[in-house]
Amino acid sequence: MPTIKSVAVSAYSAPLEAPITNGLYTYTATQIVACRLELSxxxxxxxxxxxxKIVFTAAxxxxxxxxxxxxxxxxxxARMYQPKLFGRRGLEQRALSALDIAVWDGLGKEAGMSVHRLLGGFHDSVPAYKAGGYYGEGKSLEDLQREVSGHVEGGARALKMKIGAVSVAEDLARIDAVRTAIGPDVGLLVDVNNAYDRITAEKMAAALDERDIYWYEEPLSPDDLKGAADLAGRTRTPVASGENEYTLWGFRDLIDASAADVINADAQILGGITEWAKCAHYAQAKHIPVAPHGDQEIHTQLVAAVPNGLIVEYYDNSLNRLKDVMFDQRLDLNADGSITPFSTPGLGVEIQDQAVERYRVAHSVVC
Known part of the structure; x- marks a missing residue:
């Protein structure tokens, strides 16, 4: 088995063309921390x-x-997690995730297999949905309709939009406008990003039950498992959650509480591929599908690997300004809106260091 000779850690920041807002937060840039392991x-x-950039320091x-x-x-x-240098959640887990993902890329390359095949290779391709529908300054219903229509014209067969930053009535008008634009045959997902209290979440759930909604994502605080379980038990619209769970043990509690119908485990947050696979298999034992939040270059490999892999989130360049310049290959949607993992060893993509150098804000080599 090869050993690790050095680790290069880099932080990148690329301004978005325009700020985008979800239920709670406004983003102005794509910020990524990347790790490169050199093996013996x-x-x-x-x-x-x-x-x-603080994630860079932890990594x-x-x-x-x-x-x-x-x-x-x-x-x-275990070696990375047990010392708990920066705590047991959040910052430390994000940094650990990047390093663990690199370990799995190395394992795949060492074995001559894609991560998808290394983890089981259950599906050849999986459905995908296009992320979007954010709020923006001066963004009208017509602007929103043009955006989602463009996604459908580009091959998307399912779309996700943000809700939670305005009143329920205003968001329902946005949802209805999107449905009018995309028609009845395109899946529509809505994402609150934990912005609601219990009363508002119940009010929106009742309205969504009268509409054809694929799922209702993170309506409540990730700490309110009781409220989420009560809501999931009453609404007909599937409740998705887990983007903000940072450990296997957090997912155990979320699943055991029956607080979600779909698990949004993100390997870039919860401790990498090592822990993601455990979460997916625990969910499988409970007959719950997994549909990660996060980058398609990683998660297509994972969703396609497991029997309960449901759907992959897909970001375009308007949401991830580094996507089209950072990697040597593009992972595009198939004609039917599905997505197929790269079959080359490891993750199947390489970071083009020179192409993203102008966005680099920090760099260190540990050896």
Missing amino acids: NGISAIGWTHGE EAIAAMLIGQELNAERLW
Whole structure:
């Protein structure tokens, strides 16, 4: 088994063309922290997560624990997690996630297999939905309709839009406008980003039950498992959650509470591919599908690997300004709106360091 010789950690920031707002927060830039492992057998392996420059600091510190160690995912994960240098959730888990994803890219390359095949390879391709429908300054209903119509014309067969930043009545008008634009045959997902209290969440749920909505994502605080379970038990619209769970144990509690019908486990947040696979299999045992939040370049490999993989989130360049320049290959939608994981060893993409150098705001090599 090869050992890890060095770890390069880089932080990138690319301004969006215009700010985008969800139920709680306005984003002005795409911010990524990427890691590159150099192995003793000459393999170079990559992983990345989203987060501000402070995630870079955490990743740099944790990376030092990997030097000289064999490329063993479980051992390395325990070695990174147990010291808890920056706490047990949040910042530390994002940094650890990027490093663990790089470990799996290396394992795939060492085995000559894609991560998809390494984890089981259950599906050849999986459905995808186009993320979008954010709020924007001066963005009218007509602007929103033009946006979603463009996604459908581009091949999307399911779309997600943001709600929660305005009144229920205003958001219902937005939902109805989108449905008019995309027609009855395109799946429509709505995402609150935890913006509602229980009363508002119930009010919106009742209205969504009268509409054809694929799922109702994160209506309540991620800490309100009781409220989420009550809501999921009453609404006919499937409730999706888990984007803000940072550990396997958090997903155990979420699933055991029956607080979600669909699990949005994000490998870039919860501790990487090592923990994502455990969450997916725990959900499988409870007959719950997994549909990750986060980058398609990683999650297509994972959703396609497991029997309960449901659908992949797909970001275009308007939401991820680094997507089209960072990687050497584009992962595009198929004609039927599905997506197929790359079959080349590892994740199937490489970071083009020179292409993204102008967006780099921090860099360090640990050896």
